[in-house]
Amino acid sequence: MPNYLTPGVYVEEIPSQSKPIEGVGTAVAAFVGLAPGGPINQAVKIANWTQFTRTFGDRLEPKNGPFMEGAYLAHAVYGYFHNGGGSCYVTRIGVKEDAVGQAALPLGAGDGREAYRAIARDGVDGPVKVEIEEEKATADAAATKDVKPASAGDKAADAKGADEPQPRKGTGAGAGGGPDKTYRLVVVAGSTREEFSGLTTRSGESNIVTKVNKQSKLITLEDRSAALPELDRVPATGSYELGIVAGDGREVTSTGLEGDVANRTGIGGLAAIDEITMLCVPDLMALQSNGDTAMVKDVQSKMIAHCEGAADRMAILDAPKGMKPQQIGDWRMDVAGYDSKFAALYYPWIEVMDPLSGGKTPMLVPPCGHVAGIWARSDNTRGVHKAPANEVLLAVNDLEFQVTGDEQANLNKNGINCIRSFSGRGIRIWGARTLSSDPEWRYINVRRLFNYISESIMEGTQWAVFEPNDQRLWMQLKIAATNFLTRTWRSGALFGATPGEAFYVKCDAETNPPDLxxxxxxxxxxxxxxxxPAEFVVFRISQFQIQAA
Incomplete structure (x- = not known):
């Protein structure tokens, strides 16, 4: 109590005895896979598709955006956002030690082909900028210009009275000058600046590749146009920034996907991010494409172990590609054999249009990203207690296989959630089961509801740590939990006509004996x-006779 010595009015702030528990978020997905650009082995929080494209897009082939041949990460993230997903975390796998900065220096023809590839030398970190510009021709250069033997077209021009060889037609930025043009190339890395002048596309000491590779301490150049005629090897002028490309950058390995908790890489690195509630690894299916089906099971098992260890998220698993309904049932029971309340399996693959073909040809992709978006959409519109099923998949054209009702009967009982197409109702998720054999944890929404309740109570009662352990603390905890669960019941998440039927909270001398x-x-x-969930809606219909009065 403060001591009041001077007459006057005083205001005291008294802490409230009620400390409400706020509900945590339930719809934050995490994706692990391949991308053509962006940070490597670092979980990046992404708010929307535009940010994902900007962060993980291909700097060497900007028209491709974040899409790359043989990879499914970008398709999954696109499906997630398009189906209602909010923020998510994306980890691009790769070997960080082999990461190098690269930039494509295009040909002047403007057709997208490369003239040179600029690659940062070992030990050069941070942003590297390369600028190439055409030097103005000088009288000396004109005097010493090499004159090539006339072609058939030149001889025809001579026959018409031309006294000099006709100017050759180049392409793009070097049109009219061809190999006789000279260029200046500037490289800037931090406070270090290199400048090379008098560069040409001709062979010899002044050749742009030869001179830069011999003298530059910052970059090397690869000649990507050596197979073209000399007159067509004219580079475009401009400024280019080297983007990070991870080693090969195109290969999926089980080790890269699994990652490591200590180094914060791959799946393991997500353990440090508490707000994640869904885990998707779409590029795991590239292992199946390589014929490594055993590794598919191994990595999916690691995904499940990660989610069970965290106890606050679920793994959304993709079924292997190309399996018919009978085959996927056998694979799930005889090969995979998963038994977990923290995982759900979806079948079959979905068909979308391939962005790399300009949206002209269809391709099959794993459904995990689209499914994660449905989970998020259902949470936001109905609540985490609603089973994320009987929801339309957006941005999907078709399915790999059309599953019949009889076929689903055999799959559903084994925890395989089917995606089906219904006439006039679109393509929908038609299952909401986990991979658990325990009937208590059969449904996805039950597992996720408990995750929500547990996380909310845990985060909302952190204030109680180191408080005096007496009846007053017990009562405060009981009131806080009761108020939170009452709100949860009112939202329709708990079964019962009254709060007393829906839940109970006990915190007294019985639950806290002296030894504890x-x-x-x-x-x-x-x-x-x-x-x-009302998984089976049954109407019993019978005939009845109207009794005569």
Whole structure:
């Protein structure tokens, strides 16, 4: 209590005895896979598709955006945002030690072909900028200009009375000058600046590749136009920034996907991010394309182990590509054999248009990203307690296989959630089961509801740590949990006509005997009755006779 010595009016702020528990977010996905650009082995928070394109797009081939041949990460993230997903985390796998900065220096023809590839030398870190410009011709250069033997076209011009060889037609920035043009190339890396002048496309000491590779300490140049005629090897002028490309950058390995917790790489690196609730690894299916089906099971098992260890997220698994309904059922039971309440499996693959073909040809992609978007959309519109099923998949044209009702009967009982096409109702998710054999955890929404309740209570009661362990603390914890669960019940997430039927909270001397109090523990016992989805809606219809009056 403060001491009041001077007459006057004083205002005291008294802490509230009620400390409400706020619900945590339930719809934050994490994606691990391949991308043509962006940070390597670093989980980046992405808010929308535009940010993803800007962060993980291909700097060497800007027209491709974040899409790359044989990879599914960009398709999954696009499907996630397009189906209602909010923020997510994206980890681009790769070997960081082999990461190098590269930039494509295009031909002057403007047709997208490369003249040279600029590559940062070992030990050169940070942004590197390369600028190439055409030097103005001088009298000396004109006097010493090499004159090539006239072609058939030149001889025809001579026959018409021309006294000099006709000017050769170059392309792009060097039109009219061909190999006789000279260029200046400037390289800037931090405070270091290199400048090379008098460069040409002709062979010899002044050749742009020869001179730069011999003298530059910042970059090397690869000649990407050596197979073209000399007159067509004219580079475009402009300024280019080297983008990071990871080694080969095109190959998926189980080790790269699994990653490491300590180094914050791959799946393991996501353990440090508490807000993640869904895990997707679409490029895992590239291992199947390489014939490594055993590794598919191994990495999916690691995904499940990661989610079970975190106990606050679920793995969205893709079924292997190309398996018919009978085959996927056998694979799930006899090969995979997963039994986990923290994982869900979806079948079959979905068909979208391939952006690399200009949207002209269809391609099959794993459905995990689109499914994650559906989970997020269902959470935002209905709540985490609603089973994320009977929802339309957007940005999907077709399915790899059309599953019939009889075929799904065999798959559904084994925890395989089918994606089906219905006449006049679109393509929909038609299953909401986990891969658990325990009936208590059969449904996805039940598992995710418990994740939500557990995380919300844990985060909302951090204030209680190191408080005096007495009846007042017990009552405060009970009131906080009761108020939170009452709001949860009112949202329709708990079964029961009254709060007393939907849940109970107990925190008293019975749950906190003296030995636990002496050990520094306080225990709150909570029981909830989650709502289960109406998976089978049955109408019993019969005939009845009208009795005569």
């Amino acid at each position: 109090v002496e050990a520094g523990q306080v225990t709150v016992e909570i029981g909830v009755a989650p709502v289960k």
